[in-house]
Amino acid sequence: MFLACCHTIIIDEKKGTYNSSSPDELALVNAAKQFGYEFAKRDGENKITILNRNNNTVMVYELLSVQEFTSTRKRMSCIFRDPNNNLVLMCKGADSVIEERLTN
Numbered sequence: 001m002f003l004a005c006c007h008t009i010i011i012d013e014k015k016g017t018y019n020s021s022s023p024d025e026l027a028l029v030n031a032a033k034q035f036g037y038e039f040a041k042r043d044g045e046n047k048i049t050i051l052n053r054n055n056n057t058v059m060v061y062e063l064l065s066v067q068e069f070t071s072t073r074k075r076m077s078c079i080f081r082d083p084n085n086n087l088v089l090m091c092k093g094a095d096s097v098i099e100e101r102l103t104n
Helices: 023-034 095-099
Strands: 010-012 017-019 037-043 047-052 057-067 075-081 087-093
Touching: 010 037, 017 023, 023 037, 087 095
Parallel strands: none
Antiparallel strands: 010 017, 037 047, 047 057, 057 075, 075 087
């Protein structure tokens, strides 16, 4: 599900396709869709709607903050308020950078 949220993709509503400056982001969002989590829309800058095709539910996440991917950080981080009103940090990036920040 997080792959359907943590990105900077926009939807071309006329064509019904995703637009991204990063082919990696596009691949990840398409992979999420294959697993049943479809990025459906972005309302303005801060509401992201995900369709969960696995149980036919709609989830709306409020995007609170974005730390863009940079070649120095080698990761992208987003803070969301989830549908249950919890704060959630989602992070994606290079395996080597993410793994060294994980804890048991």
